[in-house]
Each structure stands twice: as C-alpha cells, then as structure tokens.
Amino acid sequence: MLRFVLQxxxxxxxxxxxxxxxxFVVTHLVTNPVQAMLPLEASVAQRRALTHQLGLDRPLPAQxxxxxxxxxxxxxxxxxxxxxxxxxxxxxxxxxxLELVMVAMAVASxxxxxxxxxxxxxxxxxxxxxxxxxxxxxxxxxxxxLGLLLIVLFAVNLHWLPTSGTGDLRxxxxxxxxxxxxxxxxxxxxxxxxxxxxxxxxxxxxxxAKGLSRARVVGVHALRNASIPALxxxxxxxxxxxxxxxVVVEVVFGWPGLGHLAMDAIERQDIxxxxxxxxxxxxxxxxxxxxxxxxxxxxxxRVNLG
Amino acid sequence: MGRKxxxxxxxxxxxxxxxxxxxxxxCQSGGQQPAASAGARITIALGSEPTTxxxxxxxxxxxxxxxxNIYETxxxxxxxxxxxxxxxxxxxxxxxxxxxxxxLRRGIKFTDGEPLNADAVVATVQRVLDPSFKSExxxxxxxxxxxxxxxxxxxxIISKDPNPLVxxxxxxxxxxxxxxxxxxxxxSKPVGTGPYVLEQWVKGDxxxxxxxxxxxxPKPPIQEVTYRFVEEPGTRLSxxxxxxxxxxxxxxxxxxxxxxxxxxxxxxxxxxxxxxxMSGITADPRVRAALNYAVDKQALASKLFDGYATVENCQFxxxxxxxxxxxxxxIPYDPTKAKQLLQEANAIGASIDLTSTSGRWLKDREETExxxxxxxxxxxxxxxxxxxxxxxLNRLFDQKNxxxxxxxxxxxxxxxxxxxxxxxxxxxxxxxxxxxxQLTQLVNAGDKELNQQARLQxxxxxxxxxxxxSYFTFLVRLKDVYGLSKRLVWQPRTDGKIFVSEMKLAx
Numbered sequence: 001m002l003r004f005v006l007q008x009x010x011x012x013x014x015x016x017x018x019x020x021x022x023x024f025v026v027t028h029l030v031t032n033p034v035q036a037m038l039p040l041e042a043s044v045a046q047r048r049a050l051t052h053q054l055g056l057d058r059p060l061p062a063q064x065x066x067x068x069x070x071x072x073x074x075x076x077x078x079x080x081x082x083x084x085x086x087x088x089x090x091x092x093x094x095x096x097x098l099e100l101v102m103v104a105m106a107v108a109s110x111x112x113x114x115x116x117x118x119x120x121x122x123x124x125x126x127x128x129x130x131x132x133x134x135x136x137x138x139x140x141x142x143x144x145x146l147g148l149l150l151i152v153l154f155a156v157n158l159h160w161l162p163t164s165g166t167g168d169l170r171x172x173x174x175x176x177x178x179x180x181x182x183x184x185x186x187x188x189x190x191x192x193x194x195x196x197x198x199x200x201x202x203x204x205x206x207x208x209a210k211g212l213s214r215a216r217v218v219g220v221h222a223l224r225n226a227s228i229p230a231l232x233x234x235x236x237x238x239x240x241x242x243x244x245x246x247v248v249v250e251v252v253f254g255w256p257g258l259g260h261l262a263m264d265a266i267e268r269q270d271i272x273x274x275x276x277x278x279x280x281x282x283x284x285x286x287x288x289x290x291x292x293x294x295x296x297x298x299x300x301x302r303v304n305l306g
Numbered sequence: 307m308g309r310k311x312x313x314x315x316x317x318x319x320x321x322x323x324x325x326x327x328x329x330x331x332x333c334q335s336g337g338q339q340p341a342a343s344a345g346a347r348i349t350i351a352l353g354s355e356p357t358t359x360x361x362x363x364x365x366x367x368x369x370x371x372x373x374x375n376i377y378e379t380x381x382x383x384x385x386x387x388x389x390x391x392x393x394x395x396x397x398x399x400x401x402x403x404x405x406x407x408x409x410l411r412r413g414i415k416f417t418d419g420e421p422l423n424a425d426a427v428v429a430t431v432q433r434v435l436d437p438s439f440k441s442e443x444x445x446x447x448x449x450x451x452x453x454x455x456x457x458x459x460x461x462x463i464i465s466k467d468p469n470p471l472v473x474x475x476x477x478x479x480x481x482x483x484x485x486x487x488x489x490x491x492x493x494s495k496p497v498g499t500g501p502y503v504l505e506q507w508v509k510g511d512x513x514x515x516x517x518x519x520x521x522x523x524p525k526p527p528i529q530e531v532t533y534r535f536v537e538e539p540g541t542r543l544s545x546x547x548x549x550x551x552x553x554x555x556x557x558x559x560x561x562x563x564x565x566x567x568x569x570x571x572x573x574x575x576x577x578x579x580x581x582x583x584m585s586g587i588t589a590d591p592r593v594r595a596a597l598n599y600a601v602d603k604q605a606l607a608s609k610l611f612d613g614y615a616t617v618e619n620c621q622f623x624x625x626x627x628x629x630x631x632x633x634x635x636x637i638p639y640d641p642t643k644a645k646q647l648l649q650e651a652n653a654i655g656a657s658i659d660l661t662s663t664s665g666r667w668l669k670d671r672e673e674t675e676x677x678x679x680x681x682x683x684x685x686x687x688x689x690x691x692x693x694x695x696x697x698x699l700n701r702l703f704d705q706k707n708x709x710x711x712x713x714x715x716x717x718x719x720x721x722x723x724x725x726x727x728x729x730x731x732x733x734x735x736x737x738x739x740x741x742x743x744q745l746t747q748l749v750n751a752g753d754k755e756l757n758q759q760a761r762l763q764x765x766x767x768x769x770x771x772x773x774x775x776s777y778f779t780f781l782v783r784l785k786d787v788y789g790l791s792k793r794l795v796w797q798p799r800t801d802g803k804i805f806v807s808e809m810k811l812a813x
Contacts, residue, residue: 035699039365041718041729042445044705044736053440081357081364083493092509144538151544163545164536166511254536256355256510263537264354269696 001297008293012286019282020275024067027271028060033080036269054080067275076279077272079265086276090258094280096166097250097257101241104176108183109234115184116191116230117223123196131188138185143245147178147252164254175253179245183237190233191226198222228300235292242288243281346811347530348552348794350804351542355510355535360493361480362434365442371555371804372513372533377480377498380408380427381473385808387626387721387800389473393422393481393499395459403468403756408476410459414522416483418497424455429484431463446478446720468754470761474628474722501526501807510535515806526807543789552791555804558668559612565789570614571798573786574717576622577673579660579779580730582708583740587658592651594776597711598637599644600684601677607782610672615782620773622716622726622780626800629723629752629765634773637780644684657687659710663698667715668784674713677779708739711779721801723765724753730778731768740777 034051051057055066070077076086119131154174155163161170198204199222207217246259254260258277265274356369361377382392391397393414398406414422431453434441449466456462463472486497496504501523502515513533517526534551536542543561545551554565562568581588581597588594607615620634648654658681662674671692678688693701701709714737718725729735732749745768752764772778788798796809 030696032696032699035696035703037365037442039445039719040699040702040714040716041725041736043728044703044734046445047736049437050440050442053437079357081366083358083363089509096510148538148540148544151541156544156547159548163548163550164541165534165550252538252541254534254538254541256535260537261510268357 001294004297005290005294008290009286012290015286016279016282020071020279023275023278024064025060027274028063031269031271033269033271037080071279076276079270079273081265081268081270081273086273087280089261089273090276090280093256093258093261096255097242097246097259100172100175100179100250100255100257101238101246103172104179104241105183105234105238107176108180108187108237111180111184112187112234113191113223113227113230115188117195117218119188119192120195120199120226121218128192131192135185135189138181141181143178143182143248144252146181147174147249150174150178151252164252166256175249175255178252179241179249182245183234183241186237187230187233191230194226194229195222198226224299228296231295231299232292235288239285239288243285345529346527347532348528348806348809348811349532349534349550350553350806351534351536351545351551351555353535353542353556354537356513358493359496359504359507359513361496361498362430362439362441362443362482363493365445367802368535372515373480373496373498374500374803375502375515375531375806376496376500376504377482378500379477379480380410381476383477383721383799383801385797385799389477392477394476398463398473398476400756401462404465406463406465406469406472407456408461408463410461411522412459414499415520416486416497416499417503417518417520418483418486420483420485420497422481422483422499423458424461425458426481426484427461428453428455429487430479430481433482433487434479443478445725447475448472448724450475468756470754470756470758471720471722471724474720478719502531505530524807527810528806531806546789546791549791552794553796553804553809554789555786556668557787557789559614559787561789562612562614562787566792567790567794569788569790569796569798570785571800572616572624573784574624574627574719574721574800574802575667575784575786576618576624576716577667577670577781577784578618578622578714578716579677579781580709580712580714580737580739581776581778582710583742583775583777584708586710587651587653587656588710590651590653591775592647593653593656594779595637596644596647596651596653596684597681597779598776599640599647601680601779601781602639603636603780603782604639606673606676610669610676611782611784614785614787616785618780618783620780621769622778622783623718623723623769624721624783624800627718627721627723627726629727629762629769631766631769631773633766634770637773637776641680641684648685654685655687657689659689659691660713661691661693661698661701661709661711662713663695664692666695666698670713670715673781677713677781703736712737712739715784719801723769724749727765727768728753731772740775742771742775742777745771745777 034047038047038050079086079089082089115131119128122128151163154161161173165171204217204222207221246257247263250257250260251263262277265277352368352371354368356372357366358364358369359373361373379392380394381389384390393411395409395411398408401407410423416422433439434443448471449469450463451466452464454462454464465472483497486492494507501518501521503518505514505516507513515531517529536545539558542554546554546565557565581594583589603617607617617636619636621631623630660678662670664671674690678690681688702712727749730737731745732738733746748764748768752761755761755764786798786802793812794809795812
C-alpha cells in the first residue's frame with residue numbers, strides 16, 4: 001500500500017514539473033505583460049524601460065533558471081499587478097474556492113447517489129425516465145447561462161437570494177447549485193447504470209432469497225459495489241470543478257475564489273500569478289488523484305495496486 | 307481607463323445574453339430598494355478589484371475609482387473638464403521654461419497627521435519617478451524630472467524640456483504622505499487628504515470607505531461607500547435591478563432601457579481606423595477620402611450604439627481636450643462620391659486588410675464589421691482580421707511593418723492633444739502610420755510650445771492636416787453610460803472619474 005502511494009506521488013510530481021515547464025514556456029511565448037500594463041499611448045521608450053525593470057528582456061533560458069530556483073525554494077514570485085507574493089494572494093482566495101467546491105461536491109454526491117439509486121430501482125418507470133431527462137438537461141445547460149438564469153429568477157424576480165458576492169449562507173446557494181448541476185447529473189447517471197447492473201447480479205438475488213430486507217440489500221450490498229465507479233467519477237468531478245468549472249461560476253457570481261483570480265491573471269497577463277495558480281491547482285489535482293486511488297482500494301479489495 | 311470595456315463581456319455569446327435579457331424583461335417586477343438613507347450608504351459595483359490602493363503604482367481605472375476618493379491632486383478639473391486648483395491654492399505660474407511653481411493650501415493634513423506641504427509634494431514626485439518603483443503612470447507625467455521645495459507651502463515642478471502639460475499632469479499625480487508611503491503595507495493601508503478614508507478591504511470581496519471626519523473641504527452627503535467587484539455585466543445589471551447596487555459602470559447601450567435610472571456623459575472614447583499612408587492602396591489620398599465618405603457614421607451612432615454616441619468632427623478628439631479643432635466638420639456619408647474617388651484611383655475591386663480586436667472596447671468587433679461592410683458596398687474587397695488583444699497590440703505597435711488599416715478606440719486621460727498626436731500623428735509614435743514631415747513638425751512644436759495660443763494653433767493645424775489628408779477613418783465618439791438606482795443622484799463627469807463626494811441620495 002505504501003509503495004503504491006509513493007509511486008502515485010512520484011507520478012504526480014512528474015506531472016507537476018511538466019505542467020510548470022509548459023506553463024512557463026507558453027506564458028512567456030504568447031504574452032507581453034508590459035503591453036497590457038501600460039496605456040496604449042505610452043511611448044516605445046517607456047515600454048522598453050518597464051520591460052527591463054521587470055527583467056522580461058533577459059533571455060528566456062536565464063529567466064527559466066531563475067524561475068526554477070525560486071520555485072525550488074517555494075518562492076512563487078511576485079504578482080506583476082498586485083506587487084505582492086503570488087502565494088499570499090492565492091492564500092487569500094483559495095478558501096473561497098474550497099468552500100464553494102466542497103459544498104457543491106457534497107451536494108452533488110448526496111443528490112447524485114440518491115437520484116441514481118431511485119432511478120435504478122425501477123428502470124423504465126416514469127420516475128426513472130424523468131430523472132434521465134433531467135440529467136441530460138443538467139449536463140447540457142451551459143453553466144454561465146444557468147447561473148444568469150438562476151440570478152434572474154431567484155434574485156431579480158423573487159428577491160429570495162442575492163445576485164453575487166459573499167456573506168451568509170444565502171450567498172452560497174446559487175453558485176453551489178450552478179457548480180453542482182453537471183456533477184449531479186453525471187453522478188446520477190453513473191450510479192443508475194452501475195446500480196442496475198448490480199441489482200441483476202446473482203448475489204443480490206441470493207441475498208433476497210436468504211431473506212435480507214430489500215433496503216439492506218440495496219442500501220448496503222449493492223450500493224457498496226455500485227459506488228466504486230461512482231467514486232472514480234466523483235474524483236473526476238471534483239477535479240473538473242476545482243480546475244475548470246469554478247472559473248465560469250466564480251466570474252458569473254462575483255465569487256472571490258481562485259478561478260476568478262485566474263481569469264483576472266490571464267486578462268492582465270500577470271504571468272507570475274498565473275504560473276503560481278496553475279502550479280497550486282496542479283498539486284491539488286495530484287493530491288485528489290492519489291486520495292481517490294487509495295479510497296478505491298479501501299472500498300474494493302479486489303483492486304490490484306501493483 | 308475605467309471606460310475600457312471589461313473582459314467578461316466577450317466570453318458570453320451575444321445570443322445567450324439576449325435570452326437572459328429577454329427573461330429579465332419578461333419577469334421584471336418592482337426592484338427592492340435598500341433601506342432608506344440611515345447615514346447615507348451606497349454600494350458601487352466595479353468591473354474588477356483594484357490591484358492596489360497605492361495611487362502612484364498602476365494605470366488601472368478600478369484602482370482610480372477608489373483612490374480618487376481617498377487621495378487628492380494639486381490641480382483638479384471641473385465636471386465639464388476645466389482645470390482648477392485642488393490642493394494648490396491657485397493655478398501654477400511658470401517661473402522659467404522648465405519650472406512651474408505651485409502654492410499649496412495651508413493647514414491641510416493627511417489622515418495620519420502628516421502635513422500636506424512642499425516636502426510631501428517633493429517626496430511624491432521622487433517616489434513616482436524612482437525607476438525601482440516601476441510606476442506605470444509615467445506616461446502621464448511627460449518630461450517631469452523632479453520637484454524642489456521653495457518654502458513650506460511653495461514647490462517647483464521641474465521638467466527636462468519646456469513642458470506646457472505640467473498643470474494637466476498634476477491632475478493625475480495623487481499626493482501621498484512621505485512617512486506613511488514608506489510603510490511596506492501602504493498599498494493596502496492608504497493615507498490621503500481626501501474626503502474618504504479606508505474602513506475595510508476584504509481582498510477579493512469588497513472595499514468600504516467612510517467619510518473623513520477631519521476633511522478640510524465641504525462634508526460629503528454620502529457617509530459610507532462599499533465597492534463590490536462584479537466582472538460579468540449581466541450579474542452587475544441584475545444586482546442593480548435587485549437593489550444591491552446603487553451605481554454600475556460600463557452599462558451596455560442594449561441594457562440601458564432596463565436600468566432603473568441611466569446617467570450618461572459625452573465620454574472621451576473615440577473610435578477610428580488608422581490608415582497606412584505609406585504603402586498599399588491607402589497611400590493614395592483619394593482612396594483614404596473614399597474610405598471616409600463610404601461610412602455612414604450617423605447610422606453607427608444611432609443604430610449600433612442606440613444613440614449613445616456622436617459623430618466625430620473629422621478628428622478623434624473630444625471637444626474639451628486641448629487642441630480640439632472646432633472648425634472641422636464630419637466627412638459626410640456619400641457612397642457615390644466614394645465610388646467615384648475609388649474609380650479615379652483605379653482601386654475598385656482592390657483589397658484592403660482591416661485589423662481589429664474583440665471584447666476590449668464596447669462593440670469593437672461589431673463596429674469593425676460595420677465599417678468593413680460599408681467599404682465593401684463601395685466596391686472594395688475587405689479582409690477583416692479580429693485578433694486576440696495581445697496579437698492586436700503587436701500589430702498596432704509594429705514599427706517595421708505598419709498595418710494597412712487598424713481599428714482603435716482612443717481615449718486621452720490628459721485631455722491634451724499631445725498625448726493623442728504623439729502616439730498617432732508624429733514620427734516615432736507607437737501607432738503612427740504616416741510619414742508626413744509637416745505633421746510631425748507641428749506636433750513636436752506644440753509639445754514644447756509654452757505660449758498656449760501658439761500651442762493650440764499647432765495642434766489644431768495638425769488636426770486639420772490629418773482631416774484634409776484623411777489619414778484616418780473618423781468614426782464616432784461614445785458616451786459613458788452608467789446605471790443608477792432610483793435613489794442615487796449623480797451626474798457623471800467627462801473625465802470618467804467617480805467622485806463619491808459629488809453623489810447624494812434623493813430625499
């Protein structure tokens with residue numbers, strides 16, 4: 001088990017290094033932070049001077065060596081725009097994203113499991129068909145559109161909830177629903193199909209024949225097996241929410257998280273901040289992956305950890 | 307500039323926004339308004355968060371929107387754009403060609419107790435000019451090289467060359483207290499002389515300012531202002547409709563009819579196409595004239611911008627900028643004449659490359675496409691390339707290979723033609739596409755001319771040359787459009803500044 005974990009962490013480290021190199025090269029090749037920082041009418045000389053002061057006129061390999069040595073010392077550099085350590089800025093924003101993602105994934109897992117099981121109990125029934133239709137809808141609706149729709153309905157029209165920002169729990173409702181929607185749909189579909197498979201297995205019939213209650217057969221025996229693929233999917237959904245969906249959701253709801261920060265950094269060509277965000281997210285993705293693999297093993301002893 | 311359209315607009319396909327807006331219209335009901343004015347608090351939604359509250363570091367409209375209420379300048383402008391004394395006791399006098407002398411008001415203190423005196427002004431100038439400080443505001447300061455204390459309330463601002471722009475520049479230099487500015491945390495702990503002080507800054511979420519109890523000037527009616535940061539225009543509008551915000555900026559003309567109240571002002575955003583007069587078909591003045599006659603500017607203003615724009619008078623400057631030429635008239639929409647000119651130039655069927663970008667300025671892409679269609683209608687082949695903003699800038703700034711025709715939205719925070727003309731008229735300008743020695747000579751002369759009348763003539767003459775030679779395709783000047791809550795009373799300013807002290811609540 002330990003060997004397995006170490007191996008996974010090792011792979012993860014390789015991935016993080018590769019991501020770091022790619023992001024460094026790409027950001028330096030396709031951006032020109034000074035152009036974005038100075039007004040259009042700034043003179044050529046003013047532009048050249050700021051480029052020099054930021055050290056962006058040095059050869060790329062020299063900048064890369066500099067970058068690697070700093071990152072090696074866990075110094076992720078200073079944001080070009082905010083002139084503060086990138087890590088400090090990320091530290092301020094990450095809790096907002098974690099709060100949003102954790103709540104959304106908890107909601108998605110609970111609802112996905114519940115709806116999936118509900119649909120699987122009577123495949124083809126009206127309940128099942130309704131849930132399948134809703135899942136397809138939930139997967140197909142673009143999140144920014146869903147977000148704006150919810151704002152119009154529940155904030156502007158009904159005045160139940162605020163349109164944007166942070167504060168008490170009411171502020172969390174709309175972004176959580178928007179972020180969780182595709183994951184609920186995905187998980188429900190996955191749980192439904194694996195549950196249907198499990199319920200047709202011999203051991204289920206045997207358990208029923210032995211006189212176990214239907215609730216116990218479904219809720220304990222079948223669900224445990226059916227939840228293994230769902231767990232992998234939940235890991236994936238968590239990663240996708242953390243590294244992608246949050247950008248759209250946080251921007252639409254003015255939520256001050258990491259996705260919003262990444263969007264700002266791209267827009268402003270704040271390359272040091274962007275590199276730091278990508279590395280931090282890459283580390284989180286690797287950690288989640290390792291955690292999912294370990295959990296997988298814990299739930300299903302048949303899994304070969306090689 | 308604050309007027310710059312924020313990014314979020316470009317990510318949402320227009321059709322989806324349209325659906326959202328239709329829904330908005332369909333289910334619009336009476337918006338709930340915040341509780342009446344106990345202590346007069348308001349909330350303003352900005353397009354994004356200020357990256358710093360250090361008023362000397364960045365060129366960022368969102369930072370200015372906040373710090374303009376905390377810090378003050380030696381010189382300020384009236385709402386309609388005229389310079390007047392701010393922290394200075396009077397307008398400055400020029401004691402020699404490179405020195406402007408400012409007398410300061412007496413008895414003003416920063417909120418940490420430091421006095422506003424000559425030392426503070428000298429320290430501010432030194433701070434912003436220090437190369438290691440990496441200020442992005444140097445383009446507003448021209449050739450200023452330093453400041454010298456004469457006595458406690460008199461200070462000289464010194465420039466390398468004769469610099470008629472110093473008074474206007476001083477509207478951009480917010481004066482900071484020397485001692486507090488040394489604090490490493492100064493960027494998030496601002497200390498100014500202005501009508502408001504920082505109450506709270508929750509990074510990423512909001513900034514709250516409170517009225518400065520010891521303010522030297524008239525007490526402002528608004529006691530507390532909270533800034534929220536909402537990038538997505540649809541969410542901003544929803545927040546205004548839901549009564550969460552009192553003021554939102556950059557309201558799209560398409561959404562103006564939905565806001566509880568709209569305030570507009572003739573803005574400083576001028577759209578144009580820079581034509582390359584050195585090569586290609588645009589080297590022929592008849593072709594350049596045709597490109598102007600071909601475009602129905604009035605239709606752009608009334609249809610594309612729903613009337614929130616005016617036709618430019620053959621110059622991409624606003625009437626309140628120094629150097630604006632009031633005698634110039636718009637080039638009329640006359641497609642027949644355009645065709646005839648193209649025929650004379652033997653350019654019918656010739657192709658022209660038009661470069662532009664998308665999502666940077668209000669309806670930039672749509673305006674570019676409209677211009678291209680007008681050009682096509684008179685018999686040209688137009689290849690439009692809409693580039694990502696960084697690629698677009700690379701083209702705009704490319705000195706070796708000038709683009710044939712490039713769309714641009716120009717604004718000029720200095721309100722002085724030198725900034726416009728140095729960049730787009732004169733040789734060596736970052737966006738200059740002509741090689742007319744007379745134009746360069748006029749602009750260079752104006753930049754150094756200390757006699758205001760002679761200086762004005764230089765710029766107006768240059769503007770006339772550019773108009774007569776059709777060096778640009780002159781389009782429309784946009785209005786700034788703000789959405790207001792029913793209770794907020796405020797008239798926007800031509801300089802785009804958002805001074806909370808000029809706002810009040812309807813009783």
